[in-house]
Amino acid sequence: MSTIVVLSGSPSAVSRTAALCAHVSDRLRRAGHEVAALRARDLPARALLAADTGHPRIAEAVRLVEEADGVVVASPVYKAAYSGLLKALLDLLPQFAFAGKVVLPLVTGGSPAHVLAIDYALRPVLTSLGADHVVPGWFVLDRHITIDGGEVALDPEHAAPLHRVVDAFASAVDARRPLLAAS
Amino acid sequence: MSTIVVLSGSPSAVSRTAALCAHVSDRLRRAGHEVAALRARDLPARALLAADTGHPRIAEAVRLVEEADGVVVASPVYKAAYSGLLKALLDLLPQFAFAGKVVLPLVTGGSPAHVLAIDYALRPVLTSLGADHVVPGWFVLDRHITIDGGEVALDPEHAAPLHRVVDAFASAVDARRPLLAAS
Amino acid sequence: MSTIVVLSGSPSAVSRTAALCAHVSDRLRRAGHEVAALRARDLPARALLAADTGHPRIAEAVRLVEEADGVVVASPVYKAAYSGLLKALLDLLPQFAFAGKVVLPLVTGGSPAHVLAIDYALRPVLTSLGADHVVPGWFVLDRHITIDGGEVALDPEHAAPLHRVVDAFASAVDARRPLLAAS
Amino acid sequence: MSTIVVLSGSPSAVSRTAALCAHVSDRLRRAGHEVAALRARDLPARALLAADTGHPRIAEAVRLVEEADGVVVASPVYKAAYSGLLKALLDLLPQFAFAGKVVLPLVTGGSPAHVLAIDYALRPVLTSLGADHVVPGWFVLDRHITIDGGEVALDPEHAAPLHRVVDAFASAVDARRPLLAAS
Numbered sequence: 001m002s003t004i005v006v007l008s009g010s011p012s013a014v015s016r017t018a019a020l021c022a023h024v025s026d027r028l029r030r031a032g033h034e035v036a037a038l039r040a041r042d043l044p045a046r047a048l049l050a051a052d053t054g055h056p057r058i059a060e061a062v063r064l065v066e067e068a069d070g071v072v073v074a075s076p077v078y079k080a081a082y083s084g085l086l087k088a089l090l091d092l093l094p095q096f097a098f099a100g101k102v103v104l105p106l107v108t109g110g111s112p113a114h115v116l117a118i119d120y121a122l123r124p125v126l127t128s129l130g131a132d133h134v135v136p137g138w139f140v141l142d143r144h145i146t147i148d149g150g151e152v153a154l155d156p157e158h159a160a161p162l163h164r165v166v167d168a169f170a171s172a173v174d175a176r177r178p179l180l181a182a183s
Numbered sequence: 184m185s186t187i188v189v190l191s192g193s194p195s196a197v198s199r200t201a202a203l204c205a206h207v208s209d210r211l212r213r214a215g216h217e218v219a220a221l222r223a224r225d226l227p228a229r230a231l232l233a234a235d236t237g238h239p240r241i242a243e244a245v246r247l248v249e250e251a252d253g254v255v256v257a258s259p260v261y262k263a264a265y266s267g268l269l270k271a272l273l274d275l276l277p278q279f280a281f282a283g284k285v286v287l288p289l290v291t292g293g294s295p296a297h298v299l300a301i302d303y304a305l306r307p308v309l310t311s312l313g314a315d316h317v318v319p320g321w322f323v324l325d326r327h328i329t330i331d332g333g334e335v336a337l338d339p340e341h342a343a344p345l346h347r348v349v350d351a352f353a354s355a356v357d358a359r360r361p362l363l364a365a366s
Numbered sequence: 367m368s369t370i371v372v373l374s375g376s377p378s379a380v381s382r383t384a385a386l387c388a389h390v391s392d393r394l395r396r397a398g399h400e401v402a403a404l405r406a407r408d409l410p411a412r413a414l415l416a417a418d419t420g421h422p423r424i425a426e427a428v429r430l431v432e433e434a435d436g437v438v439v440a441s442p443v444y445k446a447a448y449s450g451l452l453k454a455l456l457d458l459l460p461q462f463a464f465a466g467k468v469v470l471p472l473v474t475g476g477s478p479a480h481v482l483a484i485d486y487a488l489r490p491v492l493t494s495l496g497a498d499h500v501v502p503g504w505f506v507l508d509r510h511i512t513i514d515g516g517e518v519a520l521d522p523e524h525a526a527p528l529h530r531v532v533d534a535f536a537s538a539v540d541a542r543r544p545l546l547a548a549s
Numbered sequence: 550m551s552t553i554v555v556l557s558g559s560p561s562a563v564s565r566t567a568a569l570c571a572h573v574s575d576r577l578r579r580a581g582h583e584v585a586a587l588r589a590r591d592l593p594a595r596a597l598l599a600a601d602t603g604h605p606r607i608a609e610a611v612r613l614v615e616e617a618d619g620v621v622v623a624s625p626v627y628k629a630a631y632s633g634l635l636k637a638l639l640d641l642l643p644q645f646a647f648a649g650k651v652v653l654p655l656v657t658g659g660s661p662a663h664v665l666a667i668d669y670a671l672r673p674v675l676t677s678l679g680a681d682h683v684v685p686g687w688f689v690l691d692r693h694i695t696i697d698g699g700e701v702a703l704d705p706e707h708a709a710p711l712h713r714v715v716d717a718f719a720s721a722v723d724a725r726r727p728l729l730a731a732s
Contacts, residue, residue, distance in 0.1 A: 011233055045228035049268050050194055079278075080311035080482060081304075084271030085232050091261045091268075113481035113505075116446060119676050120486035121264075121304070124668040128263035132717075133682055139479075168681075175724065263665060296688075298662035299629060302490040303669035310485050316499055316538075322662075351498075358541065377599055411594035415634050416560055445644075446677035447670075450637030451598050457627040457634075487630075487670070494629035 002173045004028055005068040007038045009075035009086020016108045016145045017076045019152040024072060024106065024166055031170055036064050040089040051092035058092065065093060070102045070173035073126060077109035081121040096130030102176055103129075104169040105137035108145070115139045135172050138165040185252040185356045187211055190221045192258035192269020199291045199328045200259045202335040207255060207289065207349055214353055219247050223272040234275035241275065248276060253285045253356035256309060260292035264304040279313030285359055286312075287352040288320035291328065298322045318355050321348045368435040368539045369400045375441040375452020377407050382474045382511045383442045385518040390438060390472065390532055397536055402430050406455040417458035424458065431459060436468045436539035439492060443475035447487040462496030468542055469495075470535040471503035474511070481505045501538050504531040551722045552583045554617040558624035558635020560590050565657045565694045566625045568701040573621060573655065573715050580719055585613050589638040600641035607641065614642060619651045619722035622675060626658035630670040645679030651725055652678075653718040654686035657694065664688045684721050687714045 006025050010017035018039065025035045038061055040048065047055035053062055065071060073090075075082040105122045107114070118137040126134045140162060144155040154162065189208050193200035201222065208218045221244055223231065230238035236245055248254060256273075258265040288305045290297070301320040309317045323345060327338040337345065372391050376383035384405065391401045404427055406414065413421035419428055431437060439456075441448040471488045473480070484503040492500045506528060510521040520528065555574050559566035567588065574584045587610055589597065596604035602611055614620060622639075624631040654671045656663070667686040675683045689711060693704040703711065 041232070045232045049224070049228045049232070049271070078274045079270075079308050080485065081270070081308050084267045084269070084274045086267070087262075087264070087270050088232070088267030091266060095262075112478045115479035116482035116486060116673070119446065119673040120482060120669065121307070123672065123676065124304070124665070125262050125264050127668050127672065127685065130685075132685070133721075136676065136679075136681070172682075263668065295661045296664035299490070299665035299669060302493050302629065303486065303665060306489065306493065307482070307485040310489065310502065313502075315502070315534075319493065319496075319498070355499075407598070411598045415590070415594045415598070415637070444640045445636075445674050447636070447674050450633045450635070450640045452633070453628075453630070453636050454598070454633030457632060461628075487673070490670070491628050491630050 001032050001034060002069040003034045003036070003067060004070040004072065004173065005036045005038050005064050006072040007040070007074065007089065009040050009083045009089065011041050011083065011085050014147060015076065016140070016142045017074050019145050019147050020106060020108055020140055021072070021074050023152050023154060027163065027166055028170060033170060036068070038064050040085045043089070048088050048092070053092060061089070062093060065097055068101060069176065070104070070169065071098060072104045072106060073122065074106040074108070075122065077107055077114040077117050080114060081117055082107070082125070087125070090125060090129065093129065098126060098129040098131035100132055102133045102135060102169060102173045103131040104135050104166070107137065107139050108142055109139065110142045112141065132176070133172055135169045136165060138162050184215050184217060186217045186219070186250060187253040187255065187356065188219045188221050188247050188251040189255040190223070190257065190269070190272065192223050192266045192272065194224050194266065194268050197330060198259065199323070199325045200257050202328050202330050203289060203291055203323055204255070204257050206335050206337060210346065210349055211353060216353060219251070221247050223268045226272070231271050231275070236275060244272070245276060248280055251284060252359065253287070253352065254281060255287045255289060256305065257289040257291070258305065260290055260297040260300050263297065264300055265290070270308070273308060273312065276312065281309060281312040281314035283315055285316045285318060285352060285356045286314045287318050287349070289323070290320065291323050291325055293325045295324065315359070316355055318352045319348060321345050367398050367400060369402070369433060370394055370436040370438065370539065371402045371404050371430050371434040372438040373404045373406070373440065373452070373455065375406050375449045375455065377449065377451050380513060381442065382506070382508045383440050385511050385513050386472060386474055386506055387438070387440050389518050389520060393529065393532055394536060399536060402434070404430050406451045409455070414454050414458070419458060427455070428459060431463055434467060435542065436470070436535065437464060438470045438472060438535070439488065440472040440474070441488065443473055443480040443483050446480060447483055448473070448491070453491070456491060456495065459495060464492060464495035464497035466498055468499045468501060468535060468539045469497040470501050470532070472506070473503065474506050474508055476508045478507065498542070499538055501535045502531060504528050550581050550583060551618040552585070552616060553577055553619040553621065553722065554585045554587050554613050555621040556587045556589070556623065556638065558589050558632045558638065560632065560634045563696060564625065565689070565691045566623050568694050568696050569655060569657055569689055570621070570623050572701050572703060576712065576715055577719060582719060585617070587613050589634045592638070597637050597641070602641060610638070611642060614646055617650065618725065619653070619718065620647060621653045621655060622671065623655040623657070624671065626656055626663040626666050629663065630666055631656070631674070636674070639674060639678065642678065647675060647678040647680035649681055651682045651684060651718065651722045652680040653684050653715070655689070656686065657689050657691055659691045661690065681725070682721055684718045685714060687711050
């Protein structure tokens, strides 16, 4: 069993990104992983933007990342890249906060025209945080995510490839654990 | 005379980015332009992160950009890209907020290894905002900026190429005005 | 009247990229511009890859770019970026070959998922060549280009925005000429 | 023991990139790996640019990549990105040629200002080729590589971090083998 933190960078209370994170967390939990949610929008805004790591809520967020074996980083596409809210959270992490960790980038957007934001915008940032392994990510179109009350549903045809990506991420996290234990 | 807004994305009160913005604003003013400063860190944090364009301070920021002929966008390099604070401000602007405008990207950083963040990270975002013309940008090493009391000094050897970039930007802003008037 | 070179980076004899270039060249010619075609695939392969600028055909290509006021750079998307063939041609140009020029990036591809290759992959390269102004580019889906004998047709609904981009490029080229003459 | 192919994208006969590849290949061989060199400049230019996979030399190159467990992809920086020669070779590989493989990106350049070309230009292309794991890459300054006759020397201070990157790559290649065997 690995510990995974799911970091969501959507500023909206009811968002496709948050719904996607809930869906992915659920799948990871059912596979036996311990999953913690870290929603950037729930952090105190002023402390977040000022990178105030002395603030207890910010300190706890940093610790959650530090203790995780794997990190899911999810963002909506805004202006052809990740959200500023997500980046503000990444900015206050230590320079090599993702060292020794496996990272899964997930992006949601209204148009397939933004798919490459994962690999050209988000991935270089995740790599700069020292991630050992940023696995192949996935882009989910907003219209393939349905939110009905508290229930999140993914268009089944499009859920299958997402699940393969999530499962490959979970395998990569698990595969690293003996390596880390031995090192 | 053109109207230029200088948008700064550093979260620090005393920052190299802010000092660079002051230096550039001064040069633009002395050349006869009307210059307004827009510091993301001075905006109310919660309203900024929530993209609350109903908040009067946020609405005023949006209006400043809307009324400008030219926009200077300055950021420190964090995690191989622009700051989350800057991006949060860009995120709440209308999708084509830079249409009809000339934009100058400026980035400060501690290492020349981050120079390409201007063209690979920041420029695509500025382009996605509909900018007609994102002129060649400039990267200033932190150690070439001295802040002594309220006085900002740039290493003279490195100030000259920056000034050429700023003057080329100002010329491009001025050159667009008759085009806009005629259209 | 300005001189424009249209640089095509498709390796195929009958390609959507080449068809798009023909269509764009035609529009520019009818607007009174002098247009020259530079197809990377027509250059001698060995000299191109060896950056042999002493080869007369390569030297002529370099000269065509040098003498142009504007450059259209067109490529198919391969592996989430421009073609290697196009890049091989750009590689042998002088470091600031695009200084003082206006550049229009055009990309063709089979899926809208590759739209951002224009701004994240191609634009930074064009900027590094010293272009004063890389105007907003355009992505054309393969299926919107029909080649029937020698006749190229663009889906009319999708031709209109392309034409606006091409006309804005032509205006920017023309607008630079008095600036250059005065400098 | 794993099979590793070292793909070099420098057009020069005596190049820093080729020297770096020789150095890295030597280290991998001494660690017990089987290493094959694939120099894009040695391939027939016309067949390479035409993506003629029917040509026996091109077919052999494709097969070398197909059979490898790990791929080192090395390029000089030209115009803020990888070389066109390298990209021409990557272009003719099958769309998911790197599926199931571990990939190490290496870049050489004259200035540290180009370091981010690894993560913003090369890495997205390697990811698009379906690589399971693109490990952290490395940038080597030209002046840290000495070529004396056939002997390649790396500045010792700068060799150590390169060796750590190469060894981490080799470990990742080895770690994947049992996973693949089991799947």
